[in-house]
């Protein structure tokens with residue numbers, strides 16, 4: 396796992412500075428600052444409705460901030476042309492709760508799909524090799540000819556992550572990766588997030604309400620409070636406080652050591 400000092404010496408692949416975003420009277424992001432460093436797993440915590448999804452949408456260019464700067468992989472996201480934005484999005488892997496597999500396709504076909512659509516220069520053998528590599532990475536080589544309906548929830552999640560990895564993203568964005576999974580499967584997904592970091596050298600933002608997950612995968616934790624990342628650091632640093640906006644997170648979560 397990355398040491399904190401190493402993380403802080405790395406270059407930022409996402410830089411967010413003084414970002415504001417309102418919906419009507421509701422000022423969701425209020426001068427938010429955040430860096431994602433190359434190679435790190437950064438966990439974003441925050442109560443429901445604090446703006447975590449809004450932030451991810453701004454990073455991926457689906458929403459525009461009202462003011463402030465968002466730079467992703469050297470690009471000023473708010474000022475990209477539609478074509479440049481598409482190119483940037485191909486360098487980002489999204490693992491979202493609603494990124495379901497295609498039920499009518501086998502695992503192999505599900506994994507081939509993004510390559511066939513986005514990497515038109517690849518031959519059959521290269522596609523087959525890429526499918527094998529990502530299936531091996533998520534530990535599910537044996538499911539290659541199965542249908543999604545034959546897989547468990549945890550296996551479907553892993554195949555979803557494999558489908559994202561097949562385009563070799565530089566950044567991974569995980570939105571609540573362990574939501575709705577049993578505790579054993581949660582541990583498997585946490586391990587997978589760490590394996591992906593190591594094997595594919597990705598830089599990742601992981602949004603979660605699951606503190607076991609946060610502790611297991613986060614090189615750093617960033618807590619969104621009142622529209623800003625007011626507590627950023629290691630897990631222990633973030634929770635070593637009597638701040639009443641922070642302590643309930645810890646008190647009400649069961650932490651598996």
Ligand SMILES: Nc1ncnc2c1ncn2[C@@H]1O[C@H](COP(=O)(O)OP(=O)(O)OP(=O)(O)O)[C@@H](O)[C@H]1O
Nearest residue numbers: 418419421423441442443444445446447448449450
């Ligand atoms: N397109 C939109 N139009 C109006 N309001 C919006 C829009 N998108 C988000 N909001 C509001 O912004 C606030 C933050 O929403 P967001 O989805 O980012 O919360 P979150 O931190 O991801 O919450 P959760 O943990 O429940 O997913 C909410 O009050 C939401 O209603």
